[in-house]
Amino acid sequence: MAQMQAAFVEQFGQPLVLRSCDIPEAGPGQILVKVEACGVCHTDLHAAKGDWPIKPSLPFTPGHEAIGIVVALGAGVSVVKEGDRVGVPWLYSACGHCEYCLSSWETVCADAEFGGYTRDGGFAEYVVADPNYVAHIPKGLGPKEAAPLICAGITTYKGIKETGAKPGEWIAISGAGGLGHLAIQYAKAMGLKVCAVDIDDGKLAHATRLGADLTINAKYGHPAQVLKEDTGGGAHGVLITAPSLVAFNQGVAMTRKHGTCVLVGLPPGEFPVPLFDVVANCITIRGSFVGTRKDMAEALAFAAEGKVKADIELQPLSAINDIFHRLERGDVPSRVVLDFTSA
Numbered sequence: 139m140a141q142m143q144a145a146f147v148e149q150f151g152q153p154l155v156l157r158s159c160d161i162p163e164a165g166p167g168q169i170l171v172k173v174e175a176c177g178v179c180h181t182d183l184h185a186a187k188g189d190w191p192i193k194p195s196l197p198f199t200p201g202h203e204a205i206g207i208v209v210a211l212g213a214g215v216s217v218v219k220e221g222d223r224v225g226v227p228w229l230y231s232a233c234g235h236c237e238y239c240l241s242s243w244e245t246v247c248a249d250a251e252f253g254g255y256t257r258d259g260g261f262a263e264y265v266v267a268d269p270n271y272v273a274h275i276p277k278g279l280g281p282k283e284a285a286p287l288i289c290a291g292i293t294t295y296k297g298i299k300e301t302g303a304k305p306g307e308w309i310a311i312s313g314a315g316g317l318g319h320l321a322i323q324y325a326k327a328m329g330l331k332v333c334a335v336d337i338d339d340g341k342l343a344h345a346t347r348l349g350a351d352l353t354i355n356a357k358y359g360h361p362a363q364v365l366k367e368d369t370g371g372g373a374h375g376v377l378i379t380a381p382s383l384v385a386f387n388q389g390v391a392m393t394r395k396h397g398t399c400v401l402v403g404l405p406p407g408e409f410p411v412p413l414f415d416v417v418a419n420c421i422t423i424r425g426s427f428v429g430t431r432k433d434m435a436e437a438l439a440f441a442a443e444g445k446v447k448a449d450i451e452l453q454p455l456s457a458i459n460d461i462f463h464r465l466e467r468g469d470v471p472s473r474v475v476l477d478f479t480s481a
């Protein structure tokens with residue numbers, strides 16, 4: 139049987155193991171995708187370390203930003219065809235008939251499966267996918283450029299929508315790195331005034347180049363006070379992408395009265411909410427978990443129109459353990475994409 143290279147988590151907290159294995163087959167209702175590129179996300183690191191309460195079954199292959207070409211169809215597949223370029227995202231599949239799926243909230247379906255977590259993902263030369271849930275990559279958008287958008291892109295785009303901020307209003311984006319630099323671009327394309335908040339002057343300078351109207355270094359002074367003074371009361375919407383409890387507390391403090399603070403970062407630990415401020419100021423705190431298939435199509439359309447572009451660094455699959463070490467140190471200023479086309 140034909141072989142492929144893949145990276146496996148064989149023990150939580152241990153380096154990934156690269157080895158050859160059989161190329162999987164597309165069963166009924168499935169497709170086989172030849173991977174061209176796969177983004178590396180902080181969630182992959184959490185998965186490999188077993189950080190979250192519900193852990194993947196060992197061994198498994200991470201990766202939920204895989205872009206590739208459909209090379210085989212299982213029985214009964216009609217919604218994609220061989221030769222299509224698709225993305226295999228975090229939302230691998232859902233039941234399709236529960237109250238959440240029927241109301242276009244398939245991301246919280248109780249039977250949802252997740253790529254690179256409950257199903258083997260894209261740190262491999264081939265990956266099996268559910269054709270009903272793959273992302274359809276628009277023409278003119280290359281695989282390497284598309285890879286971060288099917289996780290980081292859709293996550294930030296949906297998070298901005300969930301703030302309810304309207305064109306001309308202020309949104310504060312906490313964290314200007316891998317997710318945040320995309321959030322800034324989406325927010326500007328959506329007509330919002332953007333305040334970027336980070337603790338890295340280099341990332342804030344980049345945020346300004348991307349169109350941020352205001353930047354704040356959260357290491358100095360009181361960022362919420364600065365924001366409220368400069369915006370006349372705070373941000374109508376706040377999007378917290380930074381995996382930091384300090385950022386979460388600052389984000390709530392930055393929220394304007396009757397505004398909405400959306401959480402997409404996932405730091406470990408409990409989040410103590412300042413109840414008096416939340417109640418007295420009628421603040422909404424909302425979690426946002428990736429996005430739906432409709433959100434995916436919208437997020438990719440912005441990129442296909444040239445309004446959003448991920449900063450990417452290309453690396454081979456063989457570098458995955460070094461990439462994970464860099465992620466742990468915060469030494470990844472943009473988004474790393476594994477390039478399978480140069481192998």
